[in-house]
Amino acid sequence: MAIVTFAGAPSRGASRHDIPPFTPRDSALHALDRLAYGPRPGDLDRVVRLGVMRWIDQQLDPGTIDDRALRERVGQLDVLRYDRGDLAGIFVAAQEERRSRKQDTAAATMDPAGRAGPDERAARRLAGQFQDLVVVRAVLSERQLAEVMADFWANHFNVFLGKAADRFLLPDYIEHVIRPHALGHFSDLLLATAQSPAMLFYLDNWESVAASFAPRQGNGRAGQRPRPRGINENYARELLELHTLGVDGGYTQQDVINVARILTGWSIDRPRQGGDFVFRARAHDWDEKVVMGVTYPAGHGQDEGIRLLRWLAVQPATIHHVGSELCQLFVNDEPPDGCVDDATAAWRRTDGDIREVVRAIVHGLDFWAAANVRAKVKTPLQFVVSALRALGADPDTTPRLARVVARLGEPLYLHVAPDGYRETQEDWVNGGALLARMTVAVALSRGDLPGASVNLDALLPATPDYAQLVAAVDTAMLAGTMSENTRRVIDEQVRDVTDPVMARELAVGLALGGPEFQRR
Numbered sequence: 001m002a003i004v005t006f007a008g009a010p011s012r013g014a015s016r017h018d019i020p021p022f023t024p025r026d027s028a029l030h031a032l033d034r035l036a037y038g039p040r041p042g043d044l045d046r047v048v049r050l051g052v053m054r055w056i057d058q059q060l061d062p063g064t065i066d067d068r069a070l071r072e073r074v075g076q077l078d079v080l081r082y083d084r085g086d087l088a089g090i091f092v093a094a095q096e097e098r099r100s101r102k103q104d105t106a107a108a109t110m111d112p113a114g115r116a117g118p119d120e121r122a123a124r125r126l127a128g129q130f131q132d133l134v135v136v137r138a139v140l141s142e143r144q145l146a147e148v149m150a151d152f153w154a155n156h157f158n159v160f161l162g163k164a165a166d167r168f169l170l171p172d173y174i175e176h177v178i179r180p181h182a183l184g185h186f187s188d189l190l191l192a193t194a195q196s197p198a199m200l201f202y203l204d205n206w207e208s209v210a211a212s213f214a215p216r217q218g219n220g221r222a223g224q225r226p227r228p229r230g231i232n233e234n235y236a237r238e239l240l241e242l243h244t245l246g247v248d249g250g251y252t253q254q255d256v257i258n259v260a261r262i263l264t265g266w267s268i269d270r271p272r273q274g275g276d277f278v279f280r281a282r283a284h285d286w287d288e289k290v291v292m293g294v295t296y297p298a299g300h301g302q303d304e305g306i307r308l309l310r311w312l313a314v315q316p317a318t319i320h321h322v323g324s325e326l327c328q329l330f331v332n333d334e335p336p337d338g339c340v341d342d343a344t345a346a347w348r349r350t351d352g353d354i355r356e357v358v359r360a361i362v363h364g365l366d367f368w369a370a371a372n373v374r375a376k377v378k379t380p381l382q383f384v385v386s387a388l389r390a391l392g393a394d395p396d397t398t399p400r401l402a403r404v405v406a407r408l409g410e411p412l413y414l415h416v417a418p419d420g421y422r423e424t425q426e427d428w429v430n431g432g433a434l435l436a437r438m439t440v441a442v443a444l445s446r447g448d449l450p451g452a453s454v455n456l457d458a459l460l461p462a463t464p465d466y467a468q469l470v471a472a473v474d475t476a477m478l479a480g481t482m483s484e485n486t487r488r489v490i491d492e493q494v495r496d497v498t499d500p501v502m503a504r505e506l507a508v509g510l511a512l513g514g515p516e517f518q519r520r
Contacts, residue, residue, distance in 0.1 A: 036144030038386030059145035084274030087168035094123035128399030155420030173198035187313035203235035210285035246321030380408035400451030438513030445509035
């Protein structure tokens, strides 16, 4: 099979003088590619009839959009029926079952494959459902911008699902911290993440205590390692470098230390039981601290941490850093200065209202500039979801589609480092990645991709007229953006196929795996 390469596709930031002035359909396609996970069959016509700016306003107010069909689908997932404590019980039981099996020599002899027991199977099933939930929501939700923003913030405030207690703490973090604040005020989101058990555990702040802290005697089990003494700087460092000010935000190592001191005592009540955030006054450093020239007087407790977070949320470095990331998401891998200026002005004007910052970006000239149209490459999640949406595919509620995204290089919630998955082209484009995407695209078009059902007959009738077929694929899959190179390659490939149904499947697969569809 020939691979449709990126030859002739515009490079990042390249001039796009060959793009004609936007028609209403062009505008609708651009908005659906950037503010949603691409169009489904009929979406372009619906957005054109409604008006693209009116559609954008609706997406910025997701509470007004009926998402009943999605709620019914995700209501089938058990993982959303459990709270943190329930999930903790399931995962701890699985851990105990795993430990017991390893220690049981007789069982190991009888079952050399080490098959998982019922508790382990339950834990794996729930973890798979949690990852698959991302794909199902992205494909089916009418509140597309809210899903895009939830994914953005989940990466900005990344927590690694594979770290011990975060296996059962992370679902609550996504459902009750990230998603409700995705289009709210940044300061509220920042504070919610700082007090989340998932974040406190991931970056070890739950164990961060004042240097003078002396734990009570007899509060640990025999053989258990003692709780560490002294501050832990992990969360403080990432709070400044990634979550707020940025790597060039003007802070020093001493500032990191003093931020960590301010946040001593911010902990978790019984983490193995899925406990809540708790402020442990005994573990807090009550002495004076200074962060970037701001004094936090002695004698203050949890309130000084809240003061610090609210202060960080409105610092110019934070506004520029996060505003630039939003411009990178919506406009270009190299955020234009004009976009960043629009975002920062809206941030200052609205005290960090994320909804209004996004509105300013979308209403700005850079969002609609020719140089930024189809200038970004899809991440694996964006590619898989947009391909499913383009075919009107129906995802099931098994983890199989999440595994497809993982095979393409983006295992959901499993980025180990705190920086999360990135948006930029260089992180995702190489020969092996493009070949893998083509393989997925062809499997999907044939109905062979596990986890999704596709009915091509409803979208694109088979025809022995292959010139007509390629033109129809261009219209249905690519909204008329197919290049001459892609058209030639697809035409050459389908000419050797005698069965019109198989020719249609191949043409659709090559179009979805080709360069035009990789861009948004």
